[in-house]
Amino acid sequence: xxxxxxxxxxVKNFGGVQALAECSFAVEKGxxxxxxxxxxxxxxxxxxxxxxxxxxxxxxxxFDGRDITNAPAHRIGSxxxxxxxxxxxxxxxxxxxxxxxxxxxxxxxxxxxxxxxDARCAELLGFVGLARLADVPAGTLSYGQRKLLxxxxxxxxxxRIVLLDEPAGGINPTLIxxxxxxxxxxxxxxxxxxxxxxxxxxxxxxCDAVWVMERGAVIAHGTPEQVRADPRVLDAYLGGALDDDxxxxxxxxxGRGDGKGGGVGGVDGVDREARR
Amino acid sequence: xxxxxAKAVVDGVLTGGVYALMAAGLTLIFGVMDIINIAQGVMVxxxxxxxxxxxxxxxxxxxxxxxxxxxxxxxxxxxIEWGFIRRLEPRDRTALSILVxxxxxxxxxxxxxxxxxxDLRSVDGxxxxxxxxxxxxxxxxxxxxxxxxxxxxxSALYLFLYRTRTGHSIRASMQNRxxxxxxGIDIDRVSxxxxxxxxxxxxxxxMVYGATNTFNPDSGYDLIxxxxxxxxxxxxxxxxxxxxxAIIALVIEDVTAVLWxxxxxxxxxxxxxxxxxxxxxxxxxxxxxxxAQ
Amino acid sequence: MTxxxxxTGEAVDSAPAAPVAAVDPLAAPVFRRSGxxxxxxxxxxAIGFPFVFxxxxxxxxxxxxxxxVGAASAWNMFSGxxxxxxxxxxxxxxSGAYFIANITTHLNLRGGVGIFAWVPVAGLFAGLVAIPxxxxxxxxxxxxxxxxxxxxxxxxxxxxxxxxxVTDGSAGMQLPLPPWTAAAYNDYFYAAALVxxxxxxxxxxxxxxxxxxxxxxxxxxxxxxxxxxxxxxxRAKLLVFAMTGAVTGMCGAVYAYYLGSxxxxxxxxxxxxxxxxxxxxxxxxxxxxxxxxxxxxxxxxQQYLTVQxxxxxxxxxxxxxxxxIVIGFLPQGIVPSLARLARRLLLRRAERGAKR
Numbered sequence: 001x002x003x004x005x006x007x008x009x010x011v012k013n014f015g016g017v018q019a020l021a022e023c024s025f026a027v028e029k030g031x032x033x034x035x036x037x038x039x040x041x042x043x044x045x046x047x048x049x050x051x052x053x054x055x056x057x058x059x060x061x062x063f064d065g066r067d068i069t070n071a072p073a074h075r076i077g078s079x080x081x082x083x084x085x086x087x088x089x090x091x092x093x094x095x096x097x098x099x100x101x102x103x104x105x106x107x108x109x110x111x112x113x114x115x116x117x118d119a120r121c122a123e124l125l126g127f128v129g130l131a132r133l134a135d136v137p138a139g140t141l142s143y144g145q146r147k148l149l150x151x152x153x154x155x156x157x158x159x160r161i162v163l164l165d166e167p168a169g170g171i172n173p174t175l176i177x178x179x180x181x182x183x184x185x186x187x188x189x190x191x192x193x194x195x196x197x198x199x200x201x202x203x204x205x206x207c208d209a210v211w212v213m214e215r216g217a218v219i220a221h222g223t224p225e226q227v228r229a230d231p232r233v234l235d236a237y238l239g240g241a242l243d244d245d246x247x248x249x250x251x252x253x254x255g256r257g258d259g260k261g262g263g264v265g266g267v268d269g270v271d272r273e274a275r276r
Numbered sequence: 277x278x279x280x281x282a283k284a285v286v287d288g289v290l291t292g293g294v295y296a297l298m299a300a301g302l303t304l305i306f307g308v309m310d311i312i313n314i315a316q317g318v319m320v321x322x323x324x325x326x327x328x329x330x331x332x333x334x335x336x337x338x339x340x341x342x343x344x345x346x347x348x349x350x351x352x353x354x355x356i357e358w359g360f361i362r363r364l365e366p367r368d369r370t371a372l373s374i375l376v377x378x379x380x381x382x383x384x385x386x387x388x389x390x391x392x393x394x395d396l397r398s399v400d401g402x403x404x405x406x407x408x409x410x411x412x413x414x415x416x417x418x419x420x421x422x423x424x425x426x427x428x429x430x431s432a433l434y435l436f437l438y439r440t441r442t443g444h445s446i447r448a449s450m451q452n453r454x455x456x457x458x459x460g461i462d463i464d465r466v467s468x469x470x471x472x473x474x475x476x477x478x479x480x481x482x483m484v485y486g487a488t489n490t491f492n493p494d495s496g497y498d499l500i501x502x503x504x505x506x507x508x509x510x511x512x513x514x515x516x517x518x519x520x521x522a523i524i525a526l527v528i529e530d531v532t533a534v535l536w537x538x539x540x541x542x543x544x545x546x547x548x549x550x551x552x553x554x555x556x557x558x559x560x561x562x563x564x565x566x567x568a569q
Numbered sequence: 570m571t572x573x574x575x576x577t578g579e580a581v582d583s584a585p586a587a588p589v590a591a592v593d594p595l596a597a598p599v600f601r602r603s604g605x606x607x608x609x610x611x612x613x614x615a616i617g618f619p620f621v622f623x624x625x626x627x628x629x630x631x632x633x634x635x636x637x638v639g640a641a642s643a644w645n646m647f648s649g650x651x652x653x654x655x656x657x658x659x660x661x662x663x664s665g666a667y668f669i670a671n672i673t674t675h676l677n678l679r680g681g682v683g684i685f686a687w688v689p690v691a692g693l694f695a696g697l698v699a700i701p702x703x704x705x706x707x708x709x710x711x712x713x714x715x716x717x718x719x720x721x722x723x724x725x726x727x728x729x730x731x732x733x734x735v736t737d738g739s740a741g742m743q744l745p746l747p748p749w750t751a752a753a754y755n756d757y758f759y760a761a762a763l764v765x766x767x768x769x770x771x772x773x774x775x776x777x778x779x780x781x782x783x784x785x786x787x788x789x790x791x792x793x794x795x796x797x798x799x800x801x802x803x804r805a806k807l808l809v810f811a812m813t814g815a816v817t818g819m820c821g822a823v824y825a826y827y828l829g830s831x832x833x834x835x836x837x838x839x840x841x842x843x844x845x846x847x848x849x850x851x852x853x854x855x856x857x858x859x860x861x862x863x864x865x866x867x868x869x870x871q872q873y874l875t876v877q878x879x880x881x882x883x884x885x886x887x888x889x890x891x892x893x894i895v896i897g898f899l900p901q902g903i904v905p906s907l908a909r910l911a912r913r914l915l916l917r918r919a920e921r922g923a924k925r
Binding site: 051052053072073074077078083085089090091092093094098101102103104105106107153157 | 780783784786787789790791793794795796797798799800801855
């Protein structure tokens, strides 16, 4: 299997804090890959670096053989890399349908008619269950609905890989199940996924392989079962859980999660939102 | 030419200090509250008028009069914050604050025009008339006293920010407004005090401004434009940056007047900002330059 | 997926979300049709106005009002749509004014209708000026952006005073006097101002409805994400900024010709920018009709106050106080607040009707 997305030796410093410490991993084409790790391990920073929202201080990011390190975000987006955010972002004052249309700019003109026709937009909204709310301002949607809208907006661009930052965070179990189904269906049709998640059951059920990060670097990698049994992973999480109340996945000593939701992104997320 | 140049530099530094004091208030307000107080300029003019009135109608020495004008302006600042700023919605807050404080500025200007007319006035004193002979040129004492006042005031501000609990709360709020609230800081009280401090700075700066310039209610526009330039040049939110920027900008302006022509000196003042922003879009010491996504 | 709430599985209609969750009643065909009728009526009224009210004092106020309609619409097209508050548009107003003054002087033109042909050219000039100004200003973040527009404004005002060779400094420049009668004078300018105002409104509307406008609104809501999705944000902002500059320049050109002279403090007027921002705000930031309503309300008021109140101070106080009051009670502006009220009333009526 060829790697669609590959990160080699990524380094990112924020002042005195090293968020990424020579982080390396690869995502095979057509797979659903999980990226897990305790809070503060650098997962969202990794996403930001891959998608061009942050500059890497060192290292390379390669997408489909093409070096996209530190390329501008819109260029990366138009190459087929889509991404959602830990704290869901939608264009609040635009309607649901208009939200979908914004992405048209990131797609070559030749494909506008194909990807942004009324039919396809309706289909996409139906796919995420928001068809009835097409003319509603996105700001009035509930959190779960916004997550789905965000996903739809990304999908509208027909991405080859989608980076999901905590898709199961902060929503009820029924919706988590639906989210997992959607991801599965999309994967069947050829979309590759890289998923950051705290919800262990979600990750274990969905992912073909899992990479584990701690303190900015990869500490383990393998199938969900392998990772679950890896003592280094347990160590990372249990050590982290003592410092961090938000890590309430219910990790028992045997590393088996109990499927509780992962909270609203943890203290990390609150801080980041506060600083905006 | 040499003495003229030296005088220009010294003038620039001394005046820069005073501008720094007024700009410090402005940048502090932005740093803590995320709002741009367009009324800062006309508040300086108001401070000048207050000092003037105390002197002309009550015979109070302007420096002594500060004991009155500073608390009065402080209270006015708190009042403005409570009355108009506090109820601004968080969304588009900064943009709204510009319009709201601009409106407040207009009201203040209107009030000043009603009470005093458009005649030019200035604050007087022996230190305005008398000069000290130094480095081969004459320097009115007021420049030295004004600079000393600015130094004292800025030092007091520094001590307040770094040595008191309230000051600590203010600095915490500058770093992270929501985070500060989460740890129990009363953001309303902090905002009111910060705005009050900004206003108090205009009282002190206003007195010196009034003594070194002639002014009328219309003077606020030119002032606020300069203060804004200084604040942005130094980096929004950075008090130290405002100090450096004020001195640099004023020195460049005064030197330009000597080396080129007084006509182009003011233009140069603004041009400096444009030139710096070309290279450093966030000012010399731009804080909050990187906001997380 | 059925019509179930994705969240709770309950039917969406009974979910206690905002009433807007249902279909927007104002989007109904009856309103769309009547909206078009209102526009036509307004246009007819505007064209007929000077024939009914031909008192020159009144038409003079009308001319200024129309110019402000144009300038406020232009301002809103940039600042309202993108959320970047520009407080230096007077730069373009003055540029248009000085351009037409220079052209008429250097080409030795005589007063008459022909001069109006130069108004679009003045607009083009102002638009070109807007490109470097915009490029420089837009490199900065939103907060810094405001200040740099103000700084650039003061630079231009100072240049107007100091570049004597181009502007004749504080002596000002004169424009040729048209050969029209005193009675007809205002009518010609009214027509010109009306054309510029209508152009500004139509452009504003066209941008709003276009995909380009959608990009601008997305920039306002979440610029970084818009960029991430592929929107060329720098290009978009600069383009609309130039368009705003061009329209504002045309207003300035008509203004200069109407007054017959151009002086630095009037061509580059500090309070101009607050005034147009205020108009757009009061009417409704980001809407097409907002700035129009705001200008129609504020400019006659401003003119009236300046004439009636010999106290310059009092008019300032009232002006500032008015804005503070409106911002306090209608932070969204008149048009969106009315729209919201209308929606609520219509929904309540629909609910009552359904219950019967």
